[in-house]
Amino acid sequence: MNTIIYMVRHAESPYNEGTERTRGLTTKGKSDVEKVTEILKEEGIDVIISSPYNRAILSIEGLAQHLELDIETFEDLRERHFASEIIDNLMSVINEKFYDFDYSLPGGESNIECQNRSxxxxxxxxxxxxxxxxxxGTHGLVMTLMINYFDSSYGLDFLNQLKKPDIYKLKFENLELKKVTRLWNGDY
Incomplete structure (x- = not known):
């Protein structure tokens, strides 16, 4: 039996607004949400689920409204908690330490911890x-780690080429990932 999961990476979000949980979307992000809805509204989606973070919910909210479906949130789908303090060079650390799945910054979570919970x-x-x-509705790193669990070829290069937003269609046969298709086109 085939099950389809559409991973929707959240739209553009301002880094200086609110907290990780409460950040909203930029003007461009809000505009892109309409495109996410257009791409997915005819896919026959039955269920909508999200990270509890506002930017992930907002990125699929238009789709939920269009389909008249509720959004169920799961705390363990949140983005990886990187550290207890703000890290100036976070992307450098992520790039350098991505494949050291046990590595974590002080007060933070490792890739393996994030992957296991999600x-x-x-x-x-x-x-x-x-x-x-x-x-x-999801985030870049946690989405990469989830796909990586099923197919290790999805790693740092995949993470670094993701857009905000981005959409990937994952076809599963039971618990086995059979096919990954990108639905988001950068021309939108």
Whole structure:
């Protein structure tokens, strides 16, 4: 039985607004959300799930409204917690330490910890919603780690080429990832 998951990386979000949980979307991000809805509205989506972070929810909210579906949030789909303090060169650290899955900054979470908690949710979603189409509002690093769990070829290069927003369609047969297709076109 095939199950389809649409991973929707959140749209552009201002880094200086609010906290990780409460950040909204930029003007461009809000405009891109309309395009996300246009791309996914005819896919036959049955269920909409999201990270609890505002920018992820806002990125799929238009789709939920269009389809008249509720958005279910899961705390363990949140973005990786990088550190207890703001890190000036965070992207450099991510690039340098991506494949050291046990590495974490002080007060932060490692890739393996983030991957384990998010994959537990994905496995439950695949079991509970087998045969359905599910859209998930997510974040770049956690999305990469989730796909990487099923196919290790999705790593740092994949993460670094992601856009905000971005959409990937994942076809599963039971718990096995069979196909990944990018639906977001940078020309939007």
């Amino acid at each position: 994959i537990a949710v994905i496995k439950n979603i695949l079991k509970e919603h087998a045969g359905k189409k599910i859209a998930i």
